[in-house]
Amino acid sequence: MKFTILVNEGPYQHQSSDSALQFIRAALEKGHEIFRVFFYHDGVNNGTRLAVPPKDDRLIQSEWSTLAEEHGVDLVICIAAAQRRGLMDADEAKRQGLDANNIAPGFRISGLGQLIDGNIEADRTIVFGD
Amino acid sequence: MKFTILVNEGPYQHQSSDSALQFIRAALEKGHEIFRVFFYHDGVNNGTRLAVPPKDDRLIQSEWSTLAEEHGVDLVICIAAAQRRGLMDADEAKRQGLDANNIAPGFRISGLGQLIDGNIEADRTIVFGD
């Protein structure tokens, strides 16, 4: 079965990122397909590569990158939500005249159409948020 | 009267940044002193310079920088909360071996002691959050 996952909150502040990661790993283990993970609202903050949490804690942002690398999961950050909150890839930073970018490996920035497309293509959409 | 302000949520997602800004401007207008604004939890995300919201919307992060520039308000971001969430200044980024930083002008990154110190020095502490 194909799942699209929507993540509406940033890492650490709410458990939603952790719950989504656990759900996705369990789904992959059972042989399901994760069609797409879409990050909206503060969820875009999952995609930063500048996080350095305490050594004895999990690094949520890296866990997403690992998921993309090992399972080819499509991690899409909403561009409008990202612009409000300061999550940038190299192209978008350049286009906006900014001097830095902060996106983590495995994430891509795109439009809300990618969410709707994911909802249409997947058998189920599961929403994690506050 | 001296106020210390604590902001616990990031910009846009919750109204807390907007409310805090309105409170601070009204307090300054009345001749009160803002001893410090401390950003904790997702509040640290107020301090990014990479945000580019729609042209017809407010740019909350810049409003903070303006406040620091025009009124000398001390804007302090909690280092531990910032590390979890990927908010970095040049020094801290270098120390952590990161290739970029994203802090906005007027903010500084420091420890939680700055919050307690602010609570002790100010006549009132006002908390804005979720």
Added chain:
Amino acid sequence: MSKKFMYVNRKAPYGTVYALESLEVVLIAAAFEQDVSLAFIDDGVYQIAKGQDTKGIGMKGFSATYNALGDYDVNKFYVERESLEERGLTEDDLMPIVYEDENDDWAEKPSVKIVSRAEMAQVLSEQDVTLSF
């Protein structure tokens, strides 16, 4: 492939960004030519309250956008009667959101349908994709 999309709005506007960013999704969904409905439950009814004036809080108001949704064939606004009543509100407190019915000589019709909680439960159960923010 067309699916029935339901956007469930249960939170007041402006205190959080969910109402605004939910609306941005609805606008995009409409462009995908899906069957789109909106549910206003609990404090969500405040999203379509009339007379919203955001000057004082320094934020951009976006309530006019709900009225523009009719042009994108988004004209099913289900509002829960019990949610209004619990808050001391009536239908008169809501914006008069309308659309032009292309199957009825472009007659102007109301987009808002007030339903009971039981009817809302039924509407929610008939969707393919339910998004909540």
Added chain:
Amino acid sequence: MSKKFMYVNRKAPYGTVYALESLEVVLIAAAFEQDVSLAFIDDGVYQIAKGQDTKGIGMKGFSATYNALGDYDVNKFYVERESLEERGLTEDDLMPIVYEDENDDWAEKPSVKIVSRAEMAQVLSEQDVTLSF
């Protein structure tokens, strides 16, 4: 200058980061030699529930830290009786948090004091700085 600091905890742990990051503030406040109290109201009582096991959710547990606070002279844990009762909990569900009383030959004493809602209101009113997250 010493002030009376109260940390009000009203949310369950792990669903949000507030409990953990609140604890980090308490540890720092203790180093400033202020008079520090903690209030556990509403779902906040779950922060000091015993037997917390976070392996299954992949998060770091931090409940042991509450027990270490006694070493920093943080030993006033006010827990609201009504909040426990509403949740089907009793004092037996809480961790046995203790401190050593330097004024009583280092005798081990309980840090947790169960108070009524009325008593809690009184305690809250006696503080100089009240922080809630």
Added chain:
Amino acid sequence: MSMLHIVNKSPFERNALASCLGHALEGDSVLLIEDAVVGAIDGSNFIEQIKTAMADKSVYVLGADLAARGMQENRVAEGIQIVDYAGFVDLAANNDKTQSWL
């Protein structure tokens, strides 16, 4: 030694205002801001709790947040005082301390 209690959540969505009213003391002030302003509307299910509290406490609501949510000032229950941000600052200064019920 009066306290200003600040509540920013709708009493229909969260227990913050109920918890606040359960702990505020005689002579205290309660200010409703952000989404909490919907608790001030007359005829709502929650208004009796606020009226009870007003027997010995003062209740305020931030006008700018009311207007944003489409509520005219005449919708506010009698006895609740409407303030602007300057009034919010005064309340914070004139009470001895503050507590935000987050």
Added chain:
Amino acid sequence: MSMLHIVNKSPFERNALASCLGHALEGDSVLLIEDAVVGAIDGSNFIEQIKTAMADKSVYVLGADLAARGMQENRVAEGIQIVDYAGFVDLAANNDKTQSWL
């Protein structure tokens, strides 16, 4: 055409679970995750509403979230089924659709 309702907020803090139970239909399933697991504890003020719902709906609770909050499985009210993340996935797959009550 059954629905899986997912609730992640404590029923003592927010109205999400109450609103969910007011809209779930016969044959639906309700899964409590994250802070919502505290609603499954026997003897709590909220448990009667859940027991009423169980007359014609199934209620589940995520075991990992229970354990994190210090609650042993024997504290869960009778009739509520404890699942792990794999069980969460099965519930999502075996119901026709899902709704998160955020």
